[in-house]
Amino acid sequence: MKSETQTRPAPRSRGRRLGAFVFLSPGLAxxxxxxxxxxxxxxxxxxxxRGRFGGVVYEFTTxxxxxxxxxxxxxxxxDSLQIAAxxxxxxxxxxxxxxxxxAQLPSRWKTAALVAxxxxxxxxxxxxxxxWIILLSGPGLVNSVLGTQxxxxxxQGTIVVGLLYSYLPLxxxxxxxxxEKLDPQLREASANLGASGFTTFRKxxxxxxxxxxxxxxxxxxxxxxxxxxxxxxxxxxxxxxxGNVVRNEFLKARDWPFASTVTLALIAVxxxxxxAQAWAAxxx
Amino acid sequence: MRRSKVxxxxxxxxxxxxxxxxxxxxxxxxxxGRSAYTYEGxxxxxxxxxxxxxxxxxxVVNTLVVAAGSTVIATVLGTLLAxxxxxxxxxxxxxxxxxxxxVLPDLVLAIGLMLFYGLIDMTLGLHSxxxxxxxxxxxxxxxxxxxRLAGADSSLEEASRDLGAGPVVTFLKITLPQLTPGxxxxxxxxxxxxxxxxxxxxxxxxxxxxxxxxxxxxxxxxGVTPKINALAAILLLLSFxxxxxxxxxxxxxxxxxxxx
Numbered sequence: 071m072k073s074e075t076q077t078r079p080a081p082r083s084r085g086r087r088l089g090a091f092v093f094l095s096p097g098l099a100x101x102x103x104x105x106x107x108x109x110x111x112x113x114x115x116x117x118x119x120r121g122r123f124g125g126v127v128y129e130f131t132t133x134x135x136x137x138x139x140x141x142x143x144x145x146x147x148x149d150s151l152q153i154a155a156x157x158x159x160x161x162x163x164x165x166x167x168x169x170x171x172x173a174q175l176p177s178r179w180k181t182a183a184l185v186a187x188x189x190x191x192x193x194x195x196x197x198x199x200x201x202w203i204i205l206l207s208g209p210g211l212v213n214s215v216l217g218t219q220x221x222x223x224x225x226q227g228t229i230v231v232g233l234l235y236s237y238l239p240l241x242x243x244x245x246x247x248x249x250e251k252l253d254p255q256l257r258e259a260s261a262n263l264g265a266s267g268f269t270t271f272r273k274x275x276x277x278x279x280x281x282x283x284x285x286x287x288x289x290x291x292x293x294x295x296x297x298x299x300x301x302x303x304x305x306x307x308x309x310x311x312x313g314n315v316v317r318n319e320f321l322k323a324r325d326w327p328f329a330s331t332v333t334l335a336l337i338a339v340x341x342x343x344x345x346a347q348a349w350a351a352x353x354x
Numbered sequence: 355m356r357r358s359k360v361x362x363x364x365x366x367x368x369x370x371x372x373x374x375x376x377x378x379x380x381x382x383x384x385x386x387g388r389s390a391y392t393y394e395g396x397x398x399x400x401x402x403x404x405x406x407x408x409x410x411x412x413x414v415v416n417t418l419v420v421a422a423g424s425t426v427i428a429t430v431l432g433t434l435l436a437x438x439x440x441x442x443x444x445x446x447x448x449x450x451x452x453x454x455x456x457v458l459p460d461l462v463l464a465i466g467l468m469l470f471y472g473l474i475d476m477t478l479g480l481h482s483x484x485x486x487x488x489x490x491x492x493x494x495x496x497x498x499x500x501x502r503l504a505g506a507d508s509s510l511e512e513a514s515r516d517l518g519a520g521p522v523v524t525f526l527k528i529t530l531p532q533l534t535p536g537x538x539x540x541x542x543x544x545x546x547x548x549x550x551x552x553x554x555x556x557x558x559x560x561x562x563x564x565x566x567x568x569x570x571x572x573x574x575x576x577g578v579t580p581k582i583n584a585l586a587a588i589l590l591l592l593s594f595x596x597x598x599x600x601x602x603x604x605x606x607x608x609x610x611x612x613x614x
Contacts, residue, residue, distance in 0.1 A: 078538060085515070085521060086442060086521075088520070088521060089438075089442050089521030089522075090438060090442035092434075092438075092521055093434045093435070093441070093442055093521070093525075094435065094438035094439070094442065094448070096430075096431050096434055097431040097432065097434055097435030097438070097452065097492065097496070098424070098448070098451070100431055100488075100489065101451055101489075101492075102453070103470075104470065104485065104486070104489045105454060105455055105466070106451075107470055108466025108467050108469060108470040109462075109464075109466050111466060111469040111470055111473060112465055112469060115469065125472070131542030136406065150374060150482075157527070163364070164364050164367065164368050164371070165368070166364075167361040167363075167365055168364055168365045168368040170361055171361050171362060171365040172365075183409070185601060186369065186372075187368075187372070188597070189597055190372050190373070190592075191595050192550075192593045192596070193376075193550075193589060193590050193593045193594070194549075194550050194566075194567060194570070194586075194589050194593070195550055195552055195567070196483075196552055196567050196570045196571050196574070197379075197585075197586040197589055197590070200379075200574050200578075200582065200586065201375035201376065201378065201586070202375060203574070203578055204378060204379060204382060204391060204578065204583070205374070205375055205378060206390060207578070209391040209392060211378055211391075234371075235375070235384070238368065238371070238372070241371075242368070256436060276580060288458065291461075293459060295459075296460075296461045296462070297461075298553075298572070299553065303571075303574060316461060316465065317461075320465060320557070321469070321557075326469065326472075330465070330469070333461070333462060333465050336461070337462060340459070341570070
């Protein structure tokens with residue numbers, strides 16, 4: 071940050087104002103038209119009524135918000151929170167030790183190990199989810215290896231597996247960055263003072279890597295919470311998540327105002343979490 | 355330092371978890387039988403069927419058209435934005451605005467864009483997907499170029515301005531050549547992101563011929579066949595090659611930079 075500020079000369083002449091206009095206006099215009107206006111639309115449609123064949127009738131109503139409090143939708147919200155939280159927790163339990171081991175590897179293995187973590191992430195998302203159908207379906211690999219006939223697909227747990235598979239790399243990377251930065255002398259000092267490995271971890275390593283933990287948790291939680299593709303492919307139609315409601319209301323029921331209201335609720339949950347994360351990171 | 359053996363259990367578990375599905379998918383793509391689940395011997399026939407599939411061919415072409423178009427828009431706008439944000443303003447709010455498309459959930463972007471296109475009565479199709487992909491790609495290009503620019507020496511630009519060159523001339527003759535590796539990296543990132551993107555494309559394609567991720571999605575919903583396995587294997591090979599090539603390029607870039 072410091073070097074950035076130094077490279078910015080103080081704004082002064084007409085040339086600078088011209089420069090600011092030439093460089094900033096195209097990108098900012100794009101952001102205003104295709105980001106801010108659309109978000110404002112989502113926000114404003116929440117107080118209007120649905121048209122008979124989709125679209126919007128511009129008459130004020132609070133009905134959409136009232137409908138949001140229906141136990142059906144509150145249940146969906148609860149399920150989504152639970153599924154996303156469980157995914158995040160497992161990702162943390164698996165990702166922390168993985169990042170820890172990678173950080174201790176000799177440098178040429180380190181790069182290879184990190185590339186191997188992100189490699190699956192760069193392949194098509196739908197394909198990665200699809201792979202789990204082959205593994206988990208009735209006649210699939212897991213049942214043939216175990217010699218069982220379990221129904222493994224179309225459950226909440228299957229959705230967690232799919233989300234975990236998709237977003238685990240996003241947990242490992244920030245954790246790795248946080249652990250890598252640690253001064254090994256701190257741990258040595260702790261060991262010399264007689265602390266066991268676990269005590270050192272609990273009192274030294276973990277507190278110092280809290281910002282990385284929080285970042286990783288947000289990176290996994292945010293895309294998990296709003297996901298609609300994985301519940302649809304791996305969850306059958308039994309478990310609805312917030313994203314599924316949004317998708318169905320928009321494309322099937324064509325109730326744009328209510329879909330916008332659910333979208334707003336989704337954004338609200340994420341904003342609250344982001345604020346909580348920022349607060350926790352400052353305290354850490 | 356003492357390394358605990360216990361940690362190697364989750365470490366290896368992570369890699370097995372990440373690669374087992376991929377390996378199974380690739381093995382099953384060479385299956386001679388009709389089932390996507392039980393292996394009955396080696397065959398390349400599903401790759402042949404794949405090549406003959408009209409929908410997939412159209413999907414590939416559409417994906418590449420969208421990716422190329424959105425990459426051009428995103429690279430030009432993202433580069434200008436990165437320079438503007440770093441050299442001509444100190445606004446934290448504008449910084450945040452530029453990063454927003456990369457941070458917001460894709461579903462939220464998709465919904466907003468769909469409502470907007472509906473409001474202005476725009477026909478949906480490949481062009482609307484292209485414009486939408488450019489929106490979030492631009493944020494990634496801006497971030498990558500910005501990192502490169504923050505590391506670059508700004509004294510040459512100052513010298514150029516002191517000698518009377520305007521912002522555009524300074525940009526074209528001084529800044530742009532310094533930024534080229536960052537711009538290339540940003541463009542590659544934009545292209546890859548567009549090729550893989552599903553949610554926004556799904557909402558903004560309308561009734562037009564779909565892109566490949568949408569084709570795959572609808573194929574999966576009709577049932578599982580080894581044809582999808584073959585397609586998956588090819589896509590895996592392509593993206594693995596791209597990532598490893600990108601990795602090499604970065605290394606070569608770093609070396610040449612260190613020699614400068």
